[in-house]
Amino acid sequence: MKPVITRRDFGTLAVGALGAVAAPAGFAQSGTFPAKPIKIIAPFAPGGGTDYIARVVATKLGERLKQPVIVENRPGAGGNLGTELALKSPPDGYTLLLVAGSYTVNPSVYKLNFDPIADMTPVIQLSRGAYVLVVNAALPVKSLAELLDLMRKEPGKIAYGSSGQGGHLHIVTEYMLDLAKAKATHVPYKGTGPAVTDLIAGNVQMMFAGTEAVMQHVKAGKLRALAVGTAKRLAAFPDIPSVAEAGVPGYDVVAWHGLIAPKGVPAPIVEALNREINATLATKEMEDRLAINGVGTAGGSPAQFGSLLQAEVERYGKVIRQAGIKADQ
Structure with a gap:
């Protein structure tokens, strides 16, 4: 499986998928993706399980794509500083954001300058833990x-x-x-x-x-x-x-990590990233590397991950409002 999209692939995939959304200039000119390094913004401090997952995935994905995948830590404000930076980046597939459960909690705890659902493009769920x-x-x-x-x-x-x-x-x-x-x-x-x-x-x-x-x-x-x-x-x-x-019927909470991108990334690029990351997660090496932190690989489609994000924003929003929870000031 080649980690590129040709001009012909792009034309085929784009029909009916994006309507008026145009491909970024760099993509159209090069005819392949990726044509340069990809950046994953991790809105958390270096070290710890979340940062570990970001770096393991980045290393193995870079090997498949034949391009460097760089992790950039941008902590602060409960993860919202790095999140806003990522979501306001150009929608060209070269800036991704690592998200965890806090992403679906923060909208109901903080006053945000972005919409966690409308302003993003889901790419893939990376991990599943408990x-x-x-x-x-x-x-x-x-x-x-x-x-x-x-x-x-x-x-x-x-x-x-x-x-x-x-x-x-x-x-x-x-x-x-x-x-x-x-x-x-x-x-x-x-x-x-x-x-x-x-x-x-x-x-x-x-x-x-x-x-x-x-x-x-x-x-x-x-x-x-x-x-x-x-x-x-x-x-x-x-x-x-x-x-x-x-003793508590209906309770079901999954500890997860995933990747999203800014709103408007062309579908062929999202599909390419999703395909290659799924292939990366399916390897025995990735399963073993994530198992060190007590989690398993996830994978799946962008739509599946988007549905998870939407459901958790709604579920936890209700919990937060009922309990009157606010962030530290």
């Missing part, structure tokens, strides 16, 4: 049902940690509490690491976190895993029930 609900090992509960019973009997007594006010872990916890009709006290931290440290110390009693952040502590007996956030159990941890089967 959050695990864990408690301090000294807490006298052995199941989610017992934890919920305790929270309902003494509303607000149980404190839960998160990676930050208005962050994805904060929202997915409030989502569970809302469905379960239970109350707990939120304690935000500056990152997942500090929250897990305080959970182990007993300063908070529960939290959702990625498998990569907590399962080693579960195995060491410092934390107890009560449930996973996905609708089904994880193959890697088959003894841990899902939140839905353990």
